[in-house]
Amino acid sequence: MRVLAAVSGGVDSAVAMARAVDAGHDVTAVHLALARNPASTRTGARGCCTLEDARDARRAADVVGVPFYVWDLADRFHTDVVEDFVAEYAAGRTPNPCLRCNEKIKFEAVLDRALALGFDAVVTGHHARLEDGVLRRSVDPAKDQSYVLAVLTRDQLARAMFPLGGSTKAEVRAEAAARGLSVADKPDSHDVCFVADGDTRGFLRRALGDRPGTLVDAESGAEVGRHDGAYGFTIGQRRGLGLDRPGGAPRYVLSIEPVAGTVTVGPGSLLDVGAVTGSRPVWTAGSPPAESFRCLAQLRAHARAVPAVATVGAGEVEVRLHEPVRGVATGQAVVLYDDDVVLGSATVAGTVPAGAPAAVPAGVEPAGAGTIGP
């Protein structure tokens, strides 16, 4: 097959590219230039260390022996990922930009372009297993990235290759070293790539400006503080509220109302969520396994998945959690698994506190044997 390898300059995508070559594919490497800095000069810095990453990616392609190009997707990335990130925070939600980037950039903009140019598939260094359209967790639970890939449709997955899912990160690094790839010991990337200094709140403040509002206590209804922008808060946040008193019960952000700028705080017990409503569900197999089914639900990258029952509605899915999950924000993804197999995902549109009455769906079918753990 003619395969396009998306190489970031990191160790994972370099090894994935090399494995694609070993598998006999005709591989071409592209590095995606995603950051744009209107103030920069022609050759100037492009946000976060991209020039150095591009150089590392180019060297990896040299070593593997495949042609290398840079694709400039900075405008698409800005519109579909950065502006979306800002707009979601402005609306009081908590987006996952990595997931959005997979959905809109790597497996839409890049994949569509690759297919039009005559490629058959896109290979990336994501840690997840993909065989015959079945997306599963990586064998390395610490590095598993199935959560941020669960947003991909069946058609997108049909054109994706993830050669690293059967290896641990340590194995990938060892293989990179054995292959002579200089990125073997390059540190993992963390945080939001387009927030170069890691200061997400500062980034949002520059994008959104001051939007003052109040902190309100959930139990008393009293105003307990003021803030410069509700976007600076996330559900479940405790630190930085300035509300903890010696001997007093800790206070957490419970909800955010972006229009009035009201941030409601209260005790941790009110953070426990018993059910979520997910919008825009994507079913990995093309359709849900049943109208209602048992599964495991994961609500954050690297969070533990909890037993749940999902019920499919019109353009949405209700997920009733068998264990309360603390601090669920709208905008996050709920990803549904059957053991380690991804069933689908949806964007959290609403949450129901634990203990609140929820309709028990009738006729629940298990999605598979052994779905629900002890």
Next chain:
Amino acid sequence: MAYLDHAATTPMLPEAAEAVAAALLDTGNPSSLHAAGRKARRAVEESRERVAAAIGARPYEVVFTGGGTESDNLAVKGIYWARRAADPRRRRVLASAVEHHAVVDSVEWLVRHEGAEVSWLPVDRHGRVHPDTLRAALDDAGPDTVAMVSVMWANNEVGTVQPVAALAAVAAEHGVPFHTDAVQAVGVLPVDVAVAGVDALTLTGHKLGGPVGAGALVLGRDVDCAPLLHGGGQEREVRSGTVNTAAIVGLAVATETAVSARQETVARVSALRDELVAGVLAAVPDAVLSGDPVDRLPGNAHFAFPGCEGDSLLMLLDARGVECSTGSACSAGVAQPSHVLVAMGLDPEHARGSLRFSLGHSSCRADVAALLDALPGAVERSRRAVLAAGGARGGPVR
């Protein structure tokens, strides 16, 4: 492999490569006083005479540098500094809007850091600067305020040849030094420094069959130029640094060879180029040839392919063994809309669908045939990719 990127760099002439290899094994710093030094110095001075003779300059006027970018930097910054030092009113630089980045970025650096002011000389739709435009700009600014003028001999992207002698005459009338970047011109156009009347001229080895890393700034005897590099005072005290004897020998051999074979090479290359242009227009009827249709570099063919992306075309042709250029590259490899095409009035979308094919002394008909074989399929796929992206490249699809 069909190499159609001679404007980026052209294969070394065998006689130049042999001369470099031989000279590399000769020990001797041309600045040393002993016999080995004198031998090296002799090789450098003979090379200076050969280069000077090939382009109608006097040997003293040839200042060897590390290449075209250094020569352009030295001319723009050095002449600006010297002229401003002599008269602080001289702070304006006039340069064409289609200069190579070595000139553009040098001028912009002077603006940002040295209090310079710039007037970019507009070009017509073929990329040509008219002498009247220069005259108007000089009169507008007042000649007393102008430090220098820089207009390239021939454009590296679209191949348009500038009326250098006429432009230099206008600058001379106003008493302002005139620099020209002739990197693309020497060896393929009749470049004669004395006839053209230019005060400073940039040339480089690797565009005419010599090695990378050797070039020259031809600097008139009476043109003041402050040095960029300070040190041992080599090269007329304008360019310090141990003189690169072997590369300079290669530069001289290549310049002499290219210039003496010029008419034969140009006849062959321009015939091939015409074949390429006709073939491309037949294969892709809506392709548009950019640049001056007549007064252009003999090896240059620059096209806009409507509805295509230059960088995907380049990739698809590369996969078929056809090597060309989008005309503008930067260190990250991200294509920017070319300032040359924008200055010529092409809209940015049009500019993005552009490719440059450049022929040189080693080009043959098989190169052109390989391009014409691969091009239609590449254009079709590139168009599909643009449509897949929603029409406008990189634009929102929502």
